[in-house]
Amino acid sequence: MLFLWSATAAATAQTVQISEQDCSDLARHVASADVNYQPGVDVDGNAVAPADLDGAGQIPAPDTITIPLTLDxxxxxxxxxxxxxxxxxxxxxxxxxxxxDGRVTFNGMPLTSDAQHELAQKCQRIVRTR
Structure with missing residues (x-):
């Protein structure tokens, strides 16, 4: 079991008990160092041609992704x-x-609370250090 201490401005400090599996499920995936991308080599360490095309522009990842929900x-x-x-x-x-940062809203209303977001962030830090 993991024990996470949390304090928010509106509440007193409290301790939350959560299983390691649940904490892992809450944390966003972080690849371990041995599976990180290495340019110029394949999974077996053999040299490969780069995937970059000369003059091809980089498309930056957006800070937010909006998904419109429709009804047929x-x-x-x-x-x-x-x-x-x-x-x-x-x-x-x-x-x-x-x-x-992993927050999700529907029409501007949070689908998760600040406490849930804080717990997920703490779990992510714990999972990274293991």
Whole structure:
């Protein structure tokens, strides 16, 4: 069992007990040093040509990823697709936003609490040191 101490501005300090498996499940995956990418070699250590193309631009990873959620009304209402190619009824229900620090919101509302996020971050640090 792992014991994590947590203190937030709105609450008194408390100790949370969590199993190692649950902590590992909460932590984002961090590759161990022996599986890190090594440029110019394959998995067996043989030399390979680089995948970079001359002049190809780098696309930076976004800080947030937005996923629009829609509902296929035609299917829900039993409207057949044949003969209705122009009928597109997919209203946007909302947006799920995932940030680079692992927070997830739906239409601006957190899907996890700050306490859950803090616990996941602490588990990630613990898993990294093992």
């Amino acid at each position: 009304l035609a299917s829900r209402l039993g409207i057949p697709a044949e003969g209705n190619a122009d009928y597109l009824a997919r209203p946007v229900i909302g947006d799920v936003v995932v940030t680079s």
